[in-house]
Amino acid sequence: MDDQPSKRKMPTGVRIRHGRLQIYFSRNKETYNVTLPYPTTAAGINTAVKIRRELITKAEWGVLTDDDIALARGDVVADDSKIVDNGVLxxxxxxxxxxxxxxxxxxxxxxxxxxxxxxxxxxxxxxxxxxxxxxxxxxxxxxxxxxxxxxxxxxxxxxxxxxxxxxxxxxxxxxxxxxxIKNKKVQSGLPDPFTRDEMDALLNWLDVNLEGKDRFYYWYFEMAFWTGCRPSELIALRWSDIDWFNGSMIISKSRVRGVEKQVTKTHTAREVYLNDRSKRALEALDAMKLHDDYVMICPETSQPFYNEKPARMRLIDAMKAKRVRHRPAYNARHTYATMLLMADVNPVFVANQLGHSLQMLIKRYGRWIHGDQNKIEISKLPTN
CATH class of the missing domain: 1.10.150 (DNA polymerase; domain 1)
Structure with missing residues (x-):
C-alpha cells in the first residue's frame, strides 16, 4: 500500500512507496518502475527527477540497458559512470x-x-x-x-x-x-540549366498534353522559365504583387511546406520585370480565375500549394516524354539566368532579377557571362 501522500505535490513520475522513492514512466510500449536508493528528502526527490529524465531520454533513443536500470537502483557501482550529474545536459x-x-x-x-x-x-x-x-x-x-x-x-x-x-x-x-572542428572542403557543382532547345521542347509538350485543370502547370512553367523565380517564391506570389501598368512584380515572400514566410530565401525583396512570355502566362492565369489572392493555386485541391511537388511531377513527365536528361525543376531558374547572360544582358541587371549579389552571380554563372565569346577565344589557340 502506498504511504500517505505528502502535503506537497510530488513531481510527475515520482512517488513514495514503502518509505522509498520510486520513479515510473512508459516509453516505446514498455513500462518502467524503478525504486531508488535515495532518502525521501527534497534533495532525494530532485535527484529522482533527474534520473527519471535521463532514463527517459535513453529509452527514447533506444539505448536504455539493464545496466542503466541497475545503476539507478544502486545495485551496481561503476567508477567510470555516474547517471546523475549537476551539469546541464x-x-x-x-x-x-x-x-x-x-x-x-x-x-x-x-x-x-x-x-x-x-x-x-x-x-x-x-x-x-x-x-x-x-x-x-x-x-x-x-x-x-x-x-x-x-x-x-x-x-x-x-x-x-x-x-x-x-x-x-x-x-x-x-x-x-x-x-x-573544421568543415571539409566540398567542390561546388556548376549550375545545370536546360538548353534553349530543351526548354522549348518541354514547354511545347506541356502545352500540347496538359488539358483541363492540368493546363495550369503549362503556365506555371512559362512563369518559372521566363522569370527565374524560385519555386517557393512562385507559390507565394499574390495578385497584389503584380504591377500590370509597369510590367513587373514584387518578389518578397516564400512558401515552404505550407508555411508562408514574409521573406525570400536571401531575405531580399526585388522587382522582377516581365517579358512577353511571362506577361502572357500571367494573363492566362488571370483568365483562369483560380483565386482572388494567390496567383498559383493547386488545381487538385483549390488551395495554395503546400510545396512545388505537383508542378515538379508534370515537368518530370515532360522530360521522360521528350527524353530530355533529368534535372530538378528548380533549374528553370538557372535556365533563365543563363539565357539572359548569353543574350549579353548587363550582369548587374541579371543579379538584381535573381536576387543575387553581383559577386554571387559571377561565381555561379561566370562561364555564361561572355556568351559564345569563350568559344571564339579558345579557337584562337594554335593547335598545329
Missing part, C-alpha cells in the same frame, strides 16, 4: 537550440534529423561543459559520414547547440569544442 541545450532556431521549416527539419540520427544517441546525456573536441572527434569517427557534404551539413546544428550553450553562459567561447 547536451540534450537540454539541443532542445533549446531547436526551439529558438530561426531557420526555415526545411532547414529546421534537417537539423532535427541530424541531431536525432547522429548526435543525440551519443551525446544526449553528457553535461554540455564536459564535451571536449576529442570527444566530438571520437563521435565523428564512430559515425563515419558517407560524404564531406553530409559531414558539413550535420555539423551545422551541432555548432548551433554549442553556440546556444555559450549564449546561455554554460560554457565560454574558449571552451567551445567546435572551434577545433
Amino acid at each position: 547536451f540534450q537540454e541545450v539541443a532542445q533549446k537550440y531547436l526551439k529558438h532556431c530561426e531557420a526555415n521549416q526545411d532547414s529546421k527539419g534537417d537539423y532535427l534529423s541530424a541531431l536525432n540520427k547522429h548526435w543525440m544517441p551519443r551525446l544526449a546525456l553528457m553535461p554540455i561543459d564536459k564535451i571536449t573536441s576529442d570527444k566530438v572527434r571520437d563521435v565523428i569517427a564512430d559515425i563515419g559520414f558517407n560524404s564531406d557534404k553530409t559531414y558539413n551539413n550535420c555539423l551545422v546544428p551541432l555548432r548551433g547547440v554549442f553556440d546556444k550553450a555559450i549564449e546561455l553562459r554554460l560554457i565560454t567561447p574558449a571552451d567551445n569544442p567546435m572551434s577545433m
Whole structure:
C-alpha cells in the first residue's frame, strides 16, 4: 500500500512507496518502475527527477540497458559512470537550440534529423561543459559520414547547440569544442540549366498534353522559365504583387511546406520585370480565375500549394516524354539566368532579377557571362 501522500505535490513520475522513492514512466510500449536508493528528502526527490529524465531520454533513443536500470537502483557501482550529474545536459541545450532556431521549416527539419540520427544517441546525456573536441572527434569517427557534404551539413546544428550553450553562459567561447572542428572542403557543382532547345521542347509538350485543370502547370512553367523565380517564391506570389501598368512584380515572400514566410530565401525583396512570355502566362492565369489572392493555386485541391511537388511531377513527365536528361525543376531558374547572360544582358541587371549579389552571380554563372565569346577565344589557340 502506498504511504500517505505528502502535503506537497510530488513531481510527475515520482512517488513514495514503502518509505522509498520510486520513479515510473512508459516509453516505446514498455513500462518502467524503478525504486531508488535515495532518502525521501527534497534533495532525494530532485535527484529522482533527474534520473527519471535521463532514463527517459535513453529509452527514447533506444539505448536504455539493464545496466542503466541497475545503476539507478544502486545495485551496481561503476567508477567510470555516474547517471546523475549537476551539469546541464547536451540534450537540454539541443532542445533549446531547436526551439529558438530561426531557420526555415526545411532547414529546421534537417537539423532535427541530424541531431536525432547522429548526435543525440551519443551525446544526449553528457553535461554540455564536459564535451571536449576529442570527444566530438571520437563521435565523428564512430559515425563515419558517407560524404564531406553530409559531414558539413550535420555539423551545422551541432555548432548551433554549442553556440546556444555559450549564449546561455554554460560554457565560454574558449571552451567551445567546435572551434577545433573544421568543415571539409566540398567542390561546388556548376549550375545545370536546360538548353534553349530543351526548354522549348518541354514547354511545347506541356502545352500540347496538359488539358483541363492540368493546363495550369503549362503556365506555371512559362512563369518559372521566363522569370527565374524560385519555386517557393512562385507559390507565394499574390495578385497584389503584380504591377500590370509597369510590367513587373514584387518578389518578397516564400512558401515552404505550407508555411508562408514574409521573406525570400536571401531575405531580399526585388522587382522582377516581365517579358512577353511571362506577361502572357500571367494573363492566362488571370483568365483562369483560380483565386482572388494567390496567383498559383493547386488545381487538385483549390488551395495554395503546400510545396512545388505537383508542378515538379508534370515537368518530370515532360522530360521522360521528350527524353530530355533529368534535372530538378528548380533549374528553370538557372535556365533563365543563363539565357539572359548569353543574350549579353548587363550582369548587374541579371543579379538584381535573381536576387543575387553581383559577386554571387559571377561565381555561379561566370562561364555564361561572355556568351559564345569563350568559344571564339579558345579557337584562337594554335593547335598545329
